[in-house]
Amino acid sequence: MVLLIPLNERKFVCFPLIVKNPGPPKGAIDRIIRATLDNISQATVSLNDDIFRNQSGGTKFVEYTSNLGNNATVLVYGRAIEIISVNVLTLQNNLNFFNLQPENYNIITAPEPGEWMECDYVPLDSQEVASYNLPVSSGIVQDSASNNALKTMLMFVLFIFLVVIAFSLIPITYIFLLKLTFSMFEKKAPNEQTNTMTRFNQAFIIIFGLVAAYLIYIGVFGNPLTYPNYAQYLLYGMVLAVILIVCYIIIQAKRAFSKNWPINEIQEAERNE
Numbered sequence: 001m002v003l004l005i006p007l008n009e010r011k012f013v014c015f016p017l018i019v020k021n022p023g024p025p026k027g028a029i030d031r032i033i034r035a036t037l038d039n040i041s042q043a044t045v046s047l048n049d050d051i052f053r054n055q056s057g058g059t060k061f062v063e064y065t066s067n068l069g070n071n072a073t074v075l076v077y078g079r080a081i082e083i084i085s086v087n088v089l090t091l092q093n094n095l096n097f098f099n100l101q102p103e104n105y106n107i108i109t110a111p112e113p114g115e116w117m118e119c120d121y122v123p124l125d126s127q128e129v130a131s132y133n134l135p136v137s138s139g140i141v142q143d144s145a146s147n148n149a150l151k152t153m154l155m156f157v158l159f160i161f162l163v164v165i166a167f168s169l170i171p172i173t174y175i176f177l178l179k180l181t182f183s184m185f186e187k188k189a190p191n192e193q194t195n196t197m198t199r200f201n202q203a204f205i206i207i208f209g210l211v212a213a214y215l216i217y218i219g220v221f222g223n224p225l226t227y228p229n230y231a232q233y234l235l236y237g238m239v240l241a242v243i244l245i246v247c248y249i250i251i252q253a254k255r256a257f258s259k260n261w262p263i264n265e266i267q268e269a270e271r272n273e
Contacts, residue, residue, distance in 0.1 A: 010072045018080040033085040064105035066098030166246045212240040
């Protein structure tokens, strides 16, 4: 007798059964047999104890493709499982899903005890996080640490580069844009230029702040199908936000150290023209 477990219409796993009395304590297979005889259609059991009760590293599997039915793939456990239910003999059937004596087959060695991996289904929104313990000397850990250190160093270098560029170019660019704005709206008097500069600063912060927030939003909540490079949007948003903050700090620092900057500088440049 064999215990047949269909994985799908074309894949089956078979476990040979042998009745032994006295035998092992009643296990899951004996409960299945008893439930079948009692016409119970549903039962929850675990076959692990029955299958792996006396398994050794030498246990093998026979794998072959049946030449009957729909050419199913069959995997036969290489050791008979002991049961005590003699009534199993009354459950024989004549369903020809596959042939039991193939001409061609492969021998597969089972993993050594202790090499099994246990996996659990975890919902996508579950709070459970899979964790793995790796030795510190592991190559995976060392490579990961090296990659993280390299990424951190590159981000730091990028930040320093942007700060240097900002301190060099932001004041010049800011004055240029203010001059362009004053010329566009024909603002000549210092008080008019001050009011225009205030509105310019507000518009600059709002526009670029919204752009940075939008890029960060895409990077965090964007659909990967719509935005395949969503992680880059997050990077761009963070960089733009940093630039905006640096610009604000530099401009406020210049205004703190130089009264009426940059209006006085712009007025002086206009007088020299």
